[in-house]
Amino acid sequence: MRPRNSRLLQISAVLGSAGNSAVHVAVPWLVLETTGSSAQAGIVLGISGLSVIFTAPIIGGVIAVLGSRRVSMWSDLISATSVILFPIANGTVGLNFLWLLLIAIFGAMFDPAGATARKSMIQRVASEEELSLEKFNGQFEASSITGTIAGPAGAALLIGLVGLNTTFIIITFAFVLASATVRLIRVDTTSESPTQKATVSNVMHETRTGMSVLWRDKPLLSLVGLYTMLTAIYMPVETIVLSRHFKDLDQPHVLGFILSSMSIGIVIGALQFHRVIAHMSPPTLVMTSMSGIGLVVCAMALLPNALWFVGLGLALGLVFGPVSPMSNFLVQRRVPENLHGPVFGTLFSLTHVVQPVGTLALGLIIESVSVPLTLLVIGLLFISVTLLVGLLGPMKHLTTEMGSSGPSVSNND
Known part of the structure; x- marks a missing residue:
């Protein structure tokens, strides 16, 4: 079979x-x-x-x-x-x-x-x-x-x-x-039958189309902005801030347990996305997840014992887990299918540009600022920016209906 x-x-x-x-x-x-x-x-x-x-x-x-x-x-x-x-x-x-x-x-x-x-x-x-x-x-x-x-x-x-x-x-x-x-x-590859030659100009045209689609869809763009900020800060929290704390304590094994619990939480959270989205609107889910991440990071600023830290790692993973499926789902619903590649490519490039910047910035900050204060500021930043964008910005209009992304431009994917 x-x-x-x-x-x-x-x-x-x-x-x-x-x-x-x-x-x-x-x-x-x-x-x-x-x-x-x-x-x-x-x-x-x-x-x-x-x-x-x-x-x-x-x-x-x-x-x-x-x-x-x-x-x-x-x-x-x-x-x-x-x-x-x-x-x-x-x-x-x-x-x-x-x-x-x-x-x-x-x-x-x-x-x-x-x-x-x-x-x-x-x-x-x-x-x-x-x-x-x-x-x-x-x-x-x-x-x-x-x-x-x-x-x-x-x-x-x-x-x-x-x-x-x-x-x-x-x-x-x-x-x-x-x-x-x-x-x-x-699968049905009708929409993938190339109608253009594989030239640099055609590739650049499709790339610009993806960027344009995302730029015109302001609710989706606001989600991408939050997701980009999350990527810029969330990863360095793992690799820089927590690593610094547990290196100072000479407890690398505890850091390993925390990162493992985060990963388990992310997997569970991603698998539960379809249940969560059935009971929450997209803006509510985004604000709940992002603010939840901020609250957990603020709790980490208290520097609890190892067992509590592992539990917070699991909680952080659980609230982070639905974020990626949610961004996928909204792109799929709001953007024509033939433009998924360019839009996902734009999202990928944004997150990979800001991640090294966030890592460098936090690496420099943690040299002169204490770990608790750094975690507290990061957590409060997550909460305040999320609520500001979610309640006052265009993200409050984020639905699963086709966004104002313009007509389908090509039939290549």
Whole structure:
């Protein structure tokens, strides 16, 4: 019996996310093993991550011109190629800092395309199988998060068990399987039949169209703005602020438990999205989730004991969980399907531009400001901005009806 398209898309999301997150453990480890320099490991990871800024804005245009299924397949194959280059180069020409940096940049530049393309396929797959779009969005995001959680742990375990080169080979297979899984998906691709040539001008046209659609839909734009702010601050809270606190206490294991509880909470929250949205309007859900995140961060500012901190981590994940399915769902409802790729691409590029900025800013702030005060200010900022935008801004008009995004411009995806 042939697997359902929905299951295949979820499997691809798990494998692709696991591969991407595993690379963030394996590559710094390889740099350390090759150069012995923690600074160079940070440079490779940082510069390769920033390289996404140059490709993320046009990913949506590429999807619109080539089709989401094709882009998903090829981006995962390119990622697989970049990963396998590490052991190949190591065994032939030998690796140095420059080789490590170039290969890492090559792989990172195409990573976002796979995730964005898979997200652009959600509505079509759900429609073909007559699934609840709300429920499938939650399941898809939970699958992606599961892969993101499993990737680093799996990479660390594999490095210890089978060595670094074999670990890179296994990560390569994960990307190949992610691509092959999408290849097996059979959906109506009528709207993906290219009517334009794959030229730079056409890609840029579709990219501008996606940005224009988002700009004209002010309620959706306000949600994207909040989501961007959340990304800029939420991730650094994990990686910078909490890390600083538990490093000072010499309790890295407690931080591990907290981050794990956050991840579990996010998965549960995403899976419950379809139930929550049945009882709340979109503006109410957005304000509840975002304000809830702020309240939990404020509670963390009290620096409770380890058990309470783990519980707060779980609570933070639970209120954060519905946010990504909600943003997917509203784009799908308010934007014509052929423009999902460009709009999701625009959203992806915004979040990936601001995340390094937020990390840098909080890294500098935490050097001179105490952890409790930093957490309190972040929490209050979340609450105040969310309520201000939600009650007084255009987000109060956010519904699941088609937004003022203009006519469908192309039929490529």
